[in-house]
Amino acid sequence: MNRRRPLKRTVGAGAAVTFLFTAVTSCGSGETDKAPSITAPEVFYLRPVGDKSGPQGKDPFHFSVDDGKVHVGGRGPVDHTLTVDVLPGAESAVVLRKGGNCTGSSTHMTCAVRSEYDSRSDGGVSLVAAKGSKPGDAGEVRYTYADRSGKTVTARTRAVVGEPVVEVLTDRSRTGVRPGVELSEPIVVRNTGEVPVRGLVLQVGLEQLEFGERYANCRYPGFYKGHIAVCEFPDLRIAPGQTVTVRPALRLRTPKARLYASFNSEARALDMGPEYGGVMAGGDHGDGPALRPEATADRKGTYAKGGGWTNVVLDTHADYSVSAVNLYGDPGTERTFKLTVRNNGPADAGATEQLVFSPPLGMEMVKQPTREYDEDAYEPYCENGAFTYTCDIKALEPGKTQTFTFTMRLGEPGEGTLTLQDKKPAQDWYVGDRDPDPGNDKAVIAVHPDR
Structure with missing residues (x-):
């Protein structure tokens, strides 16, 4: 979800969009120059004007540029130019908010930047919903980065007004569970946002529990010894107000000699990109059946934005x-x-x-x-x-x-x-x-x- 691939866009709001051009030569310092690049979200969802709700743990909008050269003793002088434009026809959906060393209007900004720049840490242009916009409105924003030689590299972000907000059915605690048995845990998610969920990523983490079965469309990162499962459903669409149940229910084996255990079920829209830090990478897929998300009636219970922990108290002492x-x-x-x-x-x-x-x-x-x-x-x-x-x-x-x-x-x-x-x-x-x-x-x- 957050991999950088030369000359290719990677879907996801937190995913890297890297455009490369001519390779450059070694500068003789033991390091090698690289091609200039812009890293930006391919899609970014905007809160509607005046609405401060939304998903939990969302990675704030940011983008970065890098001229690819090795600069001894720092990030180089402020002698590069970054231009951000709201493309024609998008003004009714998205406008620019100025920050950092930038000047211009709500649709065109020019920033003097160093060779390495990140809008989140250095301050810079951000995207906000335009006044009068409504959920579903969308438009493109273009970034143009010029180095000292005048060479440029560009990237684009599709800005969408409204957000998919994924909530997960979460029991705060479970008591009276016999040691050594299997729990059957259905994963139920719903979209309480303004726009559809386009693809879903589910991450389940276990403390003192074990997976009773490993599913074919889930990865199990090896570093965590099989206690984390990452399952992606790229083709899933969840309309606003719709509920989905992932079947079959997860089978979780309880320990025989522990009093407490817990598990965490997290879910988010795939094209929202990862939250801070992202989901776990790597891991082999399971050899069990594939999990299947199915549209179902809304199920009563407590839902948590993005998911949460369930604490299991076993019937022992x-x-x-x-x-x-x-x-x-x-x-x-x-x-x-x-x-x-x-x-x-x-x-x-x-x-x-x-x-x-x-x-x-x-x-x-x-x-x-x-x-x-x-x-x-x-x-x-x-x-x-x-x-x-x-x-x-x-x-x-x-x-x-x-x-x-x-x-x-x-x-x-x-x-x-x-x-x-x-x-x-x-x-x-x-x-x-x-x-x-x-x-x-x-x-x-x-x-x-x-x-």
């Missing part, structure tokens, strides 16, 4: 326990000791727990656990308040432990406490670790006279 600690010595003696937390399973609940350490009265801190927050810069790992230390516990697989090493100066004989607690819930679907044995969530740290 994690039994965390903390071990008692006994210290021996006279007052003033330094002792180094470990506080040990264990996950007895059967599931990994993620980083849901904290250890609260309240030392016996009279103990003095000498050394506590730290973490590196910058290169060779450290801070205490545990939060300290009113002589109580609260330590986050990382995600522990069943049977695994985490230890916290302290060095303290002993006081008189006495007892303190070690207590496990759930972190404060950040979301309403959060259930902590569902620990079935709260009795082993507490232990004593005791100071005894020297033996």
Whole structure:
């Protein structure tokens, strides 16, 4: 969707449109000059005048130029010329908005630019809907870039008033799901925009889940170990107000030893181009059946612009326990000791727990656990308040432990406490670790006279 191909346009608002001409020679600096180019969207959708709604995560309009030459020490002087024109007949649909080092009118702008220029970072001309335009109106804008020798290169963008707005049916959470079973997830999308969706790209990302089947018209980028699927439907058209269901429903296999999992379903119009950063590239296609989008009646539920995450809470638990600690010595003696937390399973609940350490009265801190927050810069790992230390516990697989090493100066004989607690819930679907044995969530740290 975002590949640059010499002498060819690539469909998509964020896709590169690169026009090349004569190759140039090496400048002797170890790098090689390239042909000048303009990179611009082939199609760009404009919000109607006065309307600030629209799709989520849309890549704002921008284009760039490059004279292809190697410039030692920077991007060269401001001695290149860029001209942007609204072509005849398009004035009722699109006009130019001035920015950066540009002069001219709403239909013709001339900009003095460097050898490398990007309208988003350098400031420059942008496209907006013309007053009085209505959804579906369209027209072409032409860019002409001249280098110091007078050679020019051109590109065009088709500007369309109105936008396709893709919404995805998204459950915020799913609870009571048995570990190790397959979920059946239909993908339902609708167009709430002003103009048709022309081609659809669907991206599904998994956390702690696996695809039960890999579909023939989806790519599975290898770097993500099969946890992302990218499916494109270039011939699909979704009219404004129309709903489409992708069949068959996705089969997602739940883990056997996890308490939480999630998946993300994102969809957008293919000719809108990628959102910031684009969709994942590469990957082999699956060997299963092809997914088929079908027009269906609107389905009730919560729809999210562009898609969203569904959190899966599995019907299992994690039994965390903390071990008692006994210290021996006279007052003033330094002792180094470990506080040990264990996950007895059967599931990994993620980083849901904290250890609260309240030392016996009279103990003095000498050394506590730290973490590196910058290169060779450290801070205490545990939060300290009113002589109580609260330590986050990382995600522990069943049977695994985490230890916290302290060095303290002993006081008189006495007892303190070690207590496990759930972190404060950040979301309403959060259930902590569902620990079935709260009795082993507490232990004593005791100071005894020297033996």
